[in-house]
Amino acid sequence: MLILSPADRASEAAALIDAGADELYAGYVPPFWAEAFGPVVSCNRRSYEEANVASLDALDALVRAAALRDVPVHVALNAAPIPEGMIPRMVALAADLASRGVRGVIVSDLALLLALRAARFRRLAIHASTLFSAFNGASVAFLRRAGAGRVILARELTVAEIEALVASSLSTPLEVIGLRGRCPNIEGFCTHLHDDPGRTWPCELRYAKEWRGKGDAIPWEVREAIERNEGVDRQYSCGLCAVPLLERAGVHAFKVVGRGSETPRKVAAVAAVSGMREWGRDNLPDPAACSRRGKSMYREMHGRPCRPENCYFPEFGPGDSEPPGNEGSG
Amino acid sequence: MTREYRYAGPDGAGIAGLPPGVGAVVGSDYCVHLLPGPEALSGAIAAARARDVPLILLTPYFRDAELKKAIGLFRAIPEGDDVLVSVNDWGALLAARVLLPRLNLSIGRLLSGQKRCPRIGISPRLTEAGRAWHAEGLFSSPRARAYLRESFGVSSYHVDVPGWGSALPATSGVEESPVSLYVHAPYAIVTVSDTCPWIGGKSSASVPSCTRPCRDGAIAVTELSMGNELILKGKARFVRVGDALAGGVDARDSLDSVLYDDTP
Numbered sequence: 396m397l398i399l400s401p402a403d404r405a406s407e408a409a410a411l412i413d414a415g416a417d418e419l420y421a422g423y424v425p426p427f428w429a430e431a432f433g434p435v436v437s438c439n440r441r442s443y444e445e446a447n448v449a450s451l452d453a454l455d456a457l458v459r460a461a462a463l464r465d466v467p468v469h470v471a472l473n474a475a476p477i478p479e480g481m482i483p484r485m486v487a488l489a490a491d492l493a494s495r496g497v498r499g500v501i502v503s504d505l506a507l508l509l510a511l512r513a514a515r516f517r518r519l520a521i522h523a524s525t526l527f528s529a530f531n532g533a534s535v536a537f538l539r540r541a542g543a544g545r546v547i548l549a550r551e552l553t554v555a556e557i558e559a560l561v562a563s564s565l566s567t568p569l570e571v572i573g574l575r576g577r578c579p580n581i582e583g584f585c586t587h588l589h590d591d592p593g594r595t596w597p598c599e600l601r602y603a604k605e606w607r608g609k610g611d612a613i614p615w616e617v618r619e620a621i622e623r624n625e626g627v628d629r630q631y632s633c634g635l636c637a638v639p640l641l642e643r644a645g646v647h648a649f650k651v652v653g654r655g656s657e658t659p660r661k662v663a664a665v666a667a668v669s670g671m672r673e674w675g676r677d678n679l680p681d682p683a684a685c686s687r688r689g690k691s692m693y694r695e696m697h698g699r700p701c702r703p704e705n706c707y708f709p710e711f712g713p714g715d716s717e718p719p720g721n722e723g724s725g
Numbered sequence: 726m727t728r729e730y731r732y733a734g735p736d737g738a739g740i741a742g743l744p745p746g747v748g749a750v751v752g753s754d755y756c757v758h759l760l761p762g763p764e765a766l767s768g769a770i771a772a773a774r775a776r777d778v779p780l781i782l783l784t785p786y787f788r789d790a791e792l793k794k795a796i797g798l799f800r801a802i803p804e805g806d807d808v809l810v811s812v813n814d815w816g817a818l819l820a821a822r823v824l825l826p827r828l829n830l831s832i833g834r835l836l837s838g839q840k841r842c843p844r845i846g847i848s849p850r851l852t853e854a855g856r857a858w859h860a861e862g863l864f865s866s867p868r869a870r871a872y873l874r875e876s877f878g879v880s881s882y883h884v885d886v887p888g889w890g891s892a893l894p895a896t897s898g899v900e901e902s903p904v905s906l907y908v909h910a911p912y913a914i915v916t917v918s919d920t921c922p923w924i925g926g927k928s929s930a931s932v933p934s935c936t937r938p939c940r941d942g943a944i945a946v947t948e949l950s951m952g953n954e955l956i957l958k959g960k961a962r963f964v965r966v967g968d969a970l971a972g973g974v975d976a977r978d979s980l981d982s983v984l985y986d987d988t989p
Contacts, residue, residue, distance in 0.1 A: 433852030436859075476838045476861045479868060504838075506868040528835075531789045533816030540819070541872070549786075551919035551928065556788060563789075581786070584755075584813075584917040586840040588859075590848045591950070597842065598916070600948045602955070608942010620926030621944070621957070709928075 396642035396672065399570065400665045401654040402468070403445060405456035407661065412464045414662045415669025419461050420469040420501065422447040422654050423454055425488050428481070435590045438485070439471040439501075443594065446655030451495070458496040467498035471654075473524040475504035482510045493519040503527060503583070505541065512542025520544045525572055528583030532563035539567045545647065547572065551581060553710050554637050554682075558644035568647030573634030573707050574664050576652025579624040601625045627704045630656070631697055634707030636689030638668055639675020640682065667692055686711040730781055730907070730983045735759040735937070737769030740776070749773045750983055752783035754813055754834050754883075755917045755961040757791045758935035760784065763801040770806050779807040781907070781983070783833065786814040788930050799825050811883050811907075812836070822877045831881035831907070832873065834914050838862030839884055841913040843953035843964045846889025857894075860887040864904060865894035874902070881905035883983070885913035888953070888966035896978055905979040912956065912963040912988050921960045929960060943988045958988045 400416035402408055411419060422439040424447050435442050448454045458468045470492050477485055485507055489500050493516055500519060502508050503526035511521050523543035529535055530549045538546050547570040548557060561569055578585065579598050587597040602625065606613040630653070641649060649672075651664045674680070674688060689711065693701040706713035730748035733739035737751040751769050753759030761769060766782065773780040782802070787795055795817060802808050804827050812818045813833035821828050840859035845851065863869045864882035873879040884893060884906055896904045919928050923939040939959035946962070947954045955962045 431854060432858050433850075433855040435848065435850045435852075436855040476858075476863065476866060478858065478861055479866055482868060504866075504869075505863060505872070506866040509868055509872050527815060528786055529816070530786050530814065531792045531816040533792060533820045534814065535816070537815040537819040540876075549919075552788070559789060579920070580916040580918050584786070584835045584914075586842050586859075586915055588840070588842040588844040588848060588851075590844065590850050592850075597844065597948075597951060600950070602946035602948045605945040605947075606942060607945055607956075610942070613944055614923075614938075616925055617922045617944070620920075620922035621946075623926055624920075703926075 396638075396646050397648040398665060398668050398672065399469075399648045399650040401651060401656070401661055402457060402461070403448060403654060404453060405460040407658040408457060408460035408466070409464070410658060410662050411665055412461070412466050414665040415672070416466065416665050418467050418469065418648065419457070420471060420650075420654075421454065421457060422471050423451070423492075425484075427484055431481070435588075436474070438474045438477075440474055440589070441471075441654050442589070443592070443655055451491075454492075454497070455495055462496060468496070469499035469501055469520075469522065470497050471501040471524075472507065473501045473503040473526060475526060477504040477507045479506065482506055486510050486514050489516065489519060490514070499545070501547070508538075508542050522547060522570065525550060526583040528581060532560055535560065535564045535567055535569070539565075543567070545570055547650065549581065549583065550577060550707065554640045554644065554708055555710075557641060557646060561645040570648040570650055571641055571646050572650045572652060573637060573641070574649075574651045574668055575632055576629050577632030577705065577707050578629065579627070579704075599625075599627060599629065623704050630660070631702075632705040632707060633689070633693050633701055635667060635671050635692050636686045636711040637708045638671040638689070639680055639685050642672060642675060643679075663696060667696055682711065727979050728779070728981045730779075730981060732983070732985045732989055733769070736761040736765040737772060737780075740769060740772040743776070743778070745776070746778060748779045748781065748981075750781045750783060752811075753785055753989065754783045754811070754914060755785050756921070756929055756959050757785050757787060757795075758929055758932075758937060759959065760795070760798060763798055766798060766801050770802065770808060774806060779809065781809045781811055783811045784813060784817060786835070787817055791930070792816055792820060796820055796824055799828060802828060809881065818877055818879070826878075830877060830879050831883060831905070832863055832879055834883045834885060834909060835917065837864055837882050837884050839887065841885055841888055841915045841964060841966075843888055843915070843951055843955070847952035856889065860892070861894050864896055864906060870896075870904065881907065883907045883909060886910045886966045888913050888964050903978050905981070907981050907983050909983040909985070911965050911967060912985050913966045915955055915962045915964050917962075918960045922957070923959060956988050963988055
């Protein structure tokens with residue numbers, strides 16, 4: 396299983412690859428897009444400049460730095476919708492990216508996916524973004540038929556569900572997002588505007604609440620479940636426990652979230668996934684052992700126990716509880 | 726508007742109370758536990774047939790096991806009845822087209838691509854073109870529409886009234902056949918979670934069935950920077966919008982309204 400790391404500039408490529416990244420992905424907003432839609436609507440869903448390579452020259456430098464270590468770079472073009480007038484320009488951009496050595500583009504708009512398929516690029520893979528909300532094997536088939544060479548699954552699936560999808564997805568490589576950036580909402584169905592320059596998003600806010608229904612007040616267990624997800628910092632989200640099992644299931648790539656974050660944070664995240672992957676290869680652990688190891692690594696990384704609201708794979712029993720299953724190796 | 730539809734509850738219990746000539750809507754865009762069972766769906770279809778009105782079945786996203794069950798539900802739709810299935814899952818679209826090609830399929834609100842966050846209306850950082858971009862969707866993309874029509878027989882789309890006052894984008898394109906738009910109001914879907922506060926914040930997939938406690942009420946949530954209150958019900962958050970559509974839709978298009986008396 397490959398580890399896919401965010402990268403925002405050439406200078407951090409070596410450290411990320413040293414930490415264990417097998418592939419890098421970046422954002423780039425072409426001038427024609429920014430001129431058309433302004434500073435907030437990004438063609439890769441990250442409007443702040445730290446999350447995008449500054450120019451095509453900077454992208455060239457990143458691709459070269461990665462190529463020195465035989466590591467491919469992919470570029471996110473995953474805004475949706477892409478208006479019809481923009482499609483030919485985005486396809487031309489993809490061709491330009493391919494000529495510069497970019498090996499894949501990540502897309503979430505059906506029209507752009509179809510246009511890229513029609514362009515028949517020989518050296519540019521097309522990745523269907525998690526924004527297509529692929530929860531089932533038929534969705535993977537739909538995306539394969541529309542031109543996707545790799546499908547990034549919805550973030551809410553369990554390891555068992557992912558394992559079944561790998562088995563049914565024929566030759567389509569599947570990618571799983573599993574560290575940092577977990578959102579309480581299904582990303583492909585969320586239409587919140589992420590425009591705050593301070594990067595506090597609508598899903599992270601604390602809201603005042605008013606009950607409108609039977610009885611006098613919000614049922615306490617409902618309120619508690621809502622408030623558990625408020626004020627959550629998404630950089631602490633984690634799916635380390637699942638790494639060895641996802642690799643054994645045949646997942647093609649494991650993506651670390653975090654375009655726009657500081658290099659040391661990216662490096663630490665990649666190193667943690669890499670460490671978990673290596674430990675899994677050496678020990679062939681069962682789920683209970685994975686859970687113990689993942690929680691221990693989380694505590695080392697963040698100086699606190701993991702929490703349910705930050706957990707990508709709740710079946711491992713986040714927090715201090717033990718997951719179901721027997722005690723195993725490791 | 727060529728026809729009015731009204732939401733009659735997940736199982737269609739409200740069909741009997743609908744005004745004459747008004748189409749019925751059942752099911753859910755966002756939760757598998759708010760789908761009718763095959764028996765309830767058959768009853769809803771029969772009730773709509775008796776009133777000589779069409780029926781729309783809203784469907785959510787599905788995991789594999791849920792999709793298998795949903796195909797069983799789709800089989801309960803008799804050939805020849807005026808039933809439109811609103812699909813919010815690409816896999817469901819493919820599976821239904823392959824296994825049940827007789828079904829009349831449409832693209833649901835979660836797949837239509839519109840953005841509905843109330844913040845779009847008040848953000849000082851958005852340009853007007855940037856604001857207008859948020860109202861675009863699959864229905865305004867000739868390329869996507871052509872593919873969905875040719876490969877899946879889809880020519881209708883469910884959309885929301887853009888809450889910040891924009892017009893729906895024009896749907897003109899290369900097709901000869903018109904696009905059918907079903908405009909839902911007054912509750913536009915802003916976001917959907919996989920977890921439901923009404924079942925303790927667990928994934929809806931983690932419970933085999935649900936007693937639907939979310940039907941007992943909704944929660945209005947407010948935060949100053951959002952520009953409008955959101956209404957949380959089940960796994961979805963809605964914003965209340967007007968039911969008046971601004972111009973901008975191609976004159977050839979069919980435009981129906983889907984109205985809700987309460988948060989769906």
